[in-house]
Amino acid sequence: MGTITGVLFDKDGTLFDFDATWGAWAQGMAVELAEGDPALAARLATAIGFDLQAARFERASPVIAGTVAEVAALMLPLLPRHDLQSLVATLDLGAQRAPQVPAADLPACLGGLKARGLRLGVATNDAEASARVHLQKAGVGALFDYVAGYDSGHGAKPGAGPLLAFSAAFDLAPATVAMVGDSLHDMAAARAAGMRAVGVLSGPATRADLAGAADVVLGTIAELADWLDAGAP
Structure with missing residues (x-):
């Protein structure tokens, strides 16, 4: 697509x-x-x-x-x-x-996406400062071009504000951005921003919960590379 x-x-x-x-x-x-x-x-x-x-x-x-x-x-x-x-x-x-338990091999997964020339960002309803601490502790803070929390001035999900701020910061067409999340809030934010909605099952939501709201549902973010190689159907 x-x-x-x-x-x-x-x-x-x-x-x-x-x-x-x-x-x-x-x-x-x-x-x-x-x-x-x-x-x-x-x-x-x-x-x-x-x-x-x-x-x-x-x-x-x-x-x-x-x-x-x-x-x-x-x-x-x-x-x-x-x-x-x-x-x-x-x-x-x-x-x-809080002890952060990665849902996948973050350096390998995110590093691989970065090597493809993709811009990477985080849009969380956690505070921006907490998010940056967590990413640094996981050894992946430097891989992100953008980090926004609910307190970063763009609003919170399911609003489109933090998503559109990401696309605007790097002059990316929203339709070419994938919003990846584990909740219906994430999927709703993706829809509101005109982005691809990619669900993952590393949170409390089930495949049935996300299937009707997402363009695709993956097990974890480790499957993103294969999805991209398949043409992001």
Whole structure:
């Protein structure tokens, strides 16, 4: 369906395995914020759609595709000693400490895409600072031409703003850019921006969840090279 000139990635559930990464973060934040009160920790977890005992997110959890500010707003009624700004800062700091588990061999996969002459970017609903920390820790920060978070001034997904800012920055026609993500938010953002919608199964969504919204559904980003070699059908 045409030449791909750029690939824009979601971060969590796409570059990094979602449950392995954010399960640890959710557990740690719930316990830390509850200050030793297990009942409060459980309520905080429930508020963000996380099963504390199973260490697993519900498929409708706002953490999967929402911003840190949206997650903080759900926790805030249970934490009267916090205000929204300080809670967002606490959650952001915790996110930077979260152990990132790659969904594929990132240096090999991303390096191969870069060697094809493609522009690479990240559009995440995490904070930009956290995203940059995670990418650097994974050893792939230098491979990206563009990193945008919900707080970078372009809006958040499923809005098209961060996607169109990527294409505009490098004078790429949106139709030649592939937006790769694990959620319906990512697919909706791709559609809104006029980009190719590529789903991956390294997040909580199933193939059935994504199939109707994506142009193609791949197992992980490791399959992108084959998809491109096939002409990005």
